[in-house]
Amino acid sequence: MPRRPRKGARPIRAFVYAVLIHVAFGAMLGVTLWVQPRTLKPIEGKPVQAKAIDLAAIEREKQRIAAEKKKAEDEKKRKEAEKKKKKKEEQERKRKEEQKKKKAEEEKKRKEEEKKKKAAEEEKKRKEEEKKRQEEEQKRKEAEEAQRQQDEQDAVSAFGAVAWAIQEQVRSNWNPPAGDFNGMSVSFTIRVDRDGNVTSVAMSRGSGNARLDESAENAIYKASPLPIPSEARFYEYLKEFEFVFSPQS
Amino acid sequence: MTARIIRHFAAWLLLSAAAFSPNAFAKLTIEITEGAGSGIPVAAVPFKWTGNGSPPEDIGAIVSADLYRSGRFDLLPPSDFLSRPSEAAEVRYKDWRLIKAEALIVGKLTRTGEDQYDVSFELLDVYREKVKTGLRFSVKGSQLRQVAHQISDRVFYEMTGIEGAFNTRIAYVTMQQNDTDRTYQLMVADSDGHAPQQILKTTNLPVLSPSWSPNGQWLAYVSFSDEQSGANVWLQDIASGQRRRVARIDGSASAPAWSPDGRAMALTISSSGNTDIYVMQVASGELKRITRDPAIDTEPAWSPDGRYLVFTSDRSGRPHIYRAKADGTGIERLTKEGKENAGASFDPSGERLVMVTNRGRGAGYQIGVFYLATGRTDVLTDGTLDESPTFSKNGTMILYATKMGREGVLAAVSADGRVRQILKLHDGDVREPAWSVSR
Amino acid sequence: MMRRFGTIVMVLLLGVAISGCAASKKKGGSSVEVEDATIGSTTDSTASGLGADDTTAGEIIVVEGDSQGDLDDPLGQRVVYFDFDSANLTPEAQRVVEAHAQYLASNPGMAVVLEGHADERGTREYNLALGERRANSVSQIFQSLGVPADAIRTISYGEERPVSMGQDEGAWSLNRRVEILY
Numbered sequence: 001m002p003r004r005p006r007k008g009a010r011p012i013r014a015f016v017y018a019v020l021i022h023v024a025f026g027a028m029l030g031v032t033l034w035v036q037p038r039t040l041k042p043i044e045g046k047p048v049q050a051k052a053i054d055l056a057a058i059e060r061e062k063q064r065i066a067a068e069k070k071k072a073e074d075e076k077k078r079k080e081a082e083k084k085k086k087k088k089e090e091q092e093r094k095r096k097e098e099q100k101k102k103k104a105e106e107e108k109k110r111k112e113e114e115k116k117k118k119a120a121e122e123e124k125k126r127k128e129e130e131k132k133r134q135e136e137e138q139k140r141k142e143a144e145e146a147q148r149q150q151d152e153q154d155a156v157s158a159f160g161a162v163a164w165a166i167q168e169q170v171r172s173n174w175n176p177p178a179g180d181f182n183g184m185s186v187s188f189t190i191r192v193d194r195d196g197n198v199t200s201v202a203m204s205r206g207s208g209n210a211r212l213d214e215s216a217e218n219a220i221y222k223a224s225p226l227p228i229p230s231e232a233r234f235y236e237y238l239k240e241f242e243f244v245f246s247p248q249s
Numbered sequence: 250m251t252a253r254i255i256r257h258f259a260a261w262l263l264l265s266a267a268a269f270s271p272n273a274f275a276k277l278t279i280e281i282t283e284g285a286g287s288g289i290p291v292a293a294v295p296f297k298w299t300g301n302g303s304p305p306e307d308i309g310a311i312v313s314a315d316l317y318r319s320g321r322f323d324l325l326p327p328s329d330f331l332s333r334p335s336e337a338a339e340v341r342y343k344d345w346r347l348i349k350a351e352a353l354i355v356g357k358l359t360r361t362g363e364d365q366y367d368v369s370f371e372l373l374d375v376y377r378e379k380v381k382t383g384l385r386f387s388v389k390g391s392q393l394r395q396v397a398h399q400i401s402d403r404v405f406y407e408m409t410g411i412e413g414a415f416n417t418r419i420a421y422v423t424m425q426q427n428d429t430d431r432t433y434q435l436m437v438a439d440s441d442g443h444a445p446q447q448i449l450k451t452t453n454l455p456v457l458s459p460s461w462s463p464n465g466q467w468l469a470y471v472s473f474s475d476e477q478s479g480a481n482v483w484l485q486d487i488a489s490g491q492r493r494r495v496a497r498i499d500g501s502a503s504a505p506a507w508s509p510d511g512r513a514m515a516l517t518i519s520s521s522g523n524t525d526i527y528v529m530q531v532a533s534g535e536l537k538r539i540t541r542d543p544a545i546d547t548e549p550a551w552s553p554d555g556r557y558l559v560f561t562s563d564r565s566g567r568p569h570i571y572r573a574k575a576d577g578t579g580i581e582r583l584t585k586e587g588k589e590n591a592g593a594s595f596d597p598s599g600e601r602l603v604m605v606t607n608r609g610r611g612a613g614y615q616i617g618v619f620y621l622a623t624g625r626t627d628v629l630t631d632g633t634l635d636e637s638p639t640f641s642k643n644g645t646m647i648l649y650a651t652k653m654g655r656e657g658v659l660a661a662v663s664a665d666g667r668v669r670q671i672l673k674l675h676d677g678d679v680r681e682p683a684w685s686v687s688r
Numbered sequence: 689m690m691r692r693f694g695t696i697v698m699v700l701l702l703g704v705a706i707s708g709c710a711a712s713k714k715k716g717g718s719s720v721e722v723e724d725a726t727i728g729s730t731t732d733s734t735a736s737g738l739g740a741d742d743t744t745a746g747e748i749i750v751v752e753g754d755s756q757g758d759l760d761d762p763l764g765q766r767v768v769y770f771d772f773d774s775a776n777l778t779p780e781a782q783r784v785v786e787a788h789a790q791y792l793a794s795n796p797g798m799a800v801v802l803e804g805h806a807d808e809r810g811t812r813e814y815n816l817a818l819g820e821r822r823a824n825s826v827s828q829i830f831q832s833l834g835v836p837a838d839a840i841r842t843i844s845y846g847e848e849r850p851v852s853m854g855q856d857e858g859a860w861s862l863n864r865r866v867e868i869l870y
Contacts, residue, residue: 243280
């Protein structure tokens with residue numbers, strides 16, 4: 001069963017206080033009872049009027065009673081006060097408790113809210129970051145694309161710079177059959193590896209003369225490896241290209 | 250160098266046009282417009298000989314020499330060969346790709362009897378790694394050179410699509426002079442100059458204008474009987490050596506030319522100071538006059554279809570080439586350019602003439618090819634006294650006479666003028682070559 | 689031990705099998721054209737005529753020609769010369785020819801041979817005809833001056849009998865000639 005410490009504490013405390021109070025009263029009563037039979041010794045030397053002594057005693061008694069009363073009233077007051085205090089305390093406590101509770105609730109709420117807020121913030125942040133990331137991604141892609149295009153242009157440009165060397169290397173290995181082949185032409189699609197070794201040769205259009213076609217194909221094999229540009233980023237764009245043989249006799 | 254820069258620039262333009270096109274990635278293309286200018290690289294491996302001592306003939310060497318002489322092949326030096334296969338099964342194609350041979354010739358020569366030999370040969374495509382063709386022969390020792398030439402013919406055909414002309418013979422005249430006399434010999438040899446045989450020998454009586462019969466069995470030629478007679482035409486059977494004069498003619502006869510069917514002969518007859526073309530039926534001797542002009546008309550030659558004759562005539566003032574139908578009608582002048590043109594004969598296709606041409610301005614006499622369709626003349630040689638050109642039977646080579654210093658020698662030039670070679674055949678003066686169409 | 693031996697044998701057999709496969713691959717399934725080509729009968733007959741037995745061809749004809757004609761020409765000049773590619777006589781040549789013509793005309797029964805020649809430029813057959821034309825042009829003058837035709841014989845040697853072997857105009861001009869021989 002749920003136990004709230006305050007609530008649980010209160011009956012015990014109340015009990016304890018009650019006991020204490022009873023003990024206190026009892027004690028006081030006891031004290032007073034014990035104290036009362038004590039007789040006062042006459043003070044030597046002086047004849048004391050009995051009446052005067054009694055008056056004093058009565059005064060004292062009165063005082064005592066008054067004091068007691070006072071005491072008791074004080075006590076009562078005190079008790080009341082205490083009670084009040086207690087009550088107040090209790091109230092205070094309650095209040096405080098409630099306050100605490102409230103506070104706790106509020107705190108909880110606050111925390112929840114904070115949590116929510118935080119979550120929301122985080123979400124926002126995350127979204128923002130996501131967005132940022134996407135934007136960056138986008139930028140990166142664009143940059144990549146731009147780089148790719150640049151690479152491609154550079155590759156083509158680099159290829160162009162060595163095209164004459166490739167052309168010459170194939171030309172110097174080409175021994176076409178004798179004859180007039182003016183106007184005829186045979187084309188091949190070539191693949192090379194990164195070192196320029198020819199890895200595949202496919203005739204894309206024949207000239208109609210098998211010996212001319214074969215001689216051109218032989219020339220490509222003999223010219224391998226070809227002096228393609230060696231930069232790694234160019235390879236993607238240069239790994240396949242065309243040869244067109246158009247003898248002009 | 251300039252041409253290189255231009256090519257570089259052109260290639261670059263082609264590529265940049267491709268690169269900057271709207272399509273992100275157009276195809277890179279390189280154009281090649283000419284070859285190395287050398288022949289097809291071929292490796293001819295010495296034929297394997299399993300007998301004792303040296304082989305009776307070095308077949309691989311004969312084939313290599315034939316192919317080299319045609320001007321169309323680069324024969325790779327045997328010292329570069331990494332292996333010496335004698336048949337397709339033994340070939341490691343990588344060895345031959347290393348030296349960039351496009352074709353490989355391998356073979357074997359084996360003695361199978363007292364005078365009996367087996368020859369086998371294969372022609373291989375190195376980059377496609379397959380056998381293109383092969384032949385096997387069983388022959389006598391005396392026929393081994395012919396076998397080699399037949400192998401050359403087969404290789405030539407496979408590589409070029411044109412029939413080979415290596416298994417043919419040539420006739421030519423030699424002249425040797427001492428203090429008092431000139432000795433003439435009419436010779437027949439293999440087309441590579443080997444195995445020359447004497448057909449005729451004379452002292453102080455010139456020999457000219459040999460002409461082969463289409464079946465290769467007869468030679469017609471011009472010579473003199475004695476000091477009192479003018480030139481005459483003889484027909485001689487090469488195998489037996491028997492000969493006869495063409496006909497008793499009043500005057501002189503010369504410039505014999507067998508018709509493509511071997512039944513007729515065109516020739517020049519001079520009588521009463523007039524020199525004209527006649528056609529004679531070989532069997533009967535019957536003569537038909539073809540030209541009647543008072544000018545010199547000589548040197549007739551038949552078109553391959555036998556329908557036309559071309560000849561030399563100076564009826565315009567200087568010698569030029571004319572054409573007539575075989576019956577003498579329809580005479581028209583063919584050569585319009587140059588100072589003089591003479592000694593024309595047809596190529597086997599009938600589309601071209603080879604002739605002696607003089608372009609004037611001190612150019613001298615050179616060998617030219619005349620294209621009937623266009624009238625254009627290509628000059629193939631640069632001598633000063635080049636003459637008697639004769640086509641090979643496949644129209645790819647021209648044999649002719651030229652001078653090396655004071656000495657007359659024979660030379661061969663490819664019909665496109667690219668390759669020229671001197672044939673060192675004999676001591677003394679060599680002239681008047683004629684190329685047979687059959688063996 | 690046996691096990692190891694067995695392994696080695698297996699490896700060897702495997703190697704043989706692989707190389708066998710490679711070899712048969714090289715033989716190629718495609719067309720190996722192997723013909724039996726025997727040399728035809730024409731070759732045999734030719735061979736027997738000129739063949740490897742080293743005997744020279746058939747009948748060898750050795751024809752001896754007479755040496756040059758005698759030199760005791762009473763009229764001195766027996767050679768007349770011509771311009772390149774021409775059969776026209778120079779006036780000097782004309783005079784010589786006429787002298788001989790008169791001699792012949794006044795000596796019936798004398799026969800004369802006119803040998804026509806050309807320099808080496810141009811083809812041999814054309815030069816044969818040119819020599820013929822030159823000899824003939826002298827013959828025409830003879831006949832026009834009364835020499836009977838049957839007393840005259842013309843022979844052309846074209847460029848085949850040069851008197852000068854040089855390859856310049858000096859030599860050529862000496863070879864462009866007609867010789868008057870009795």
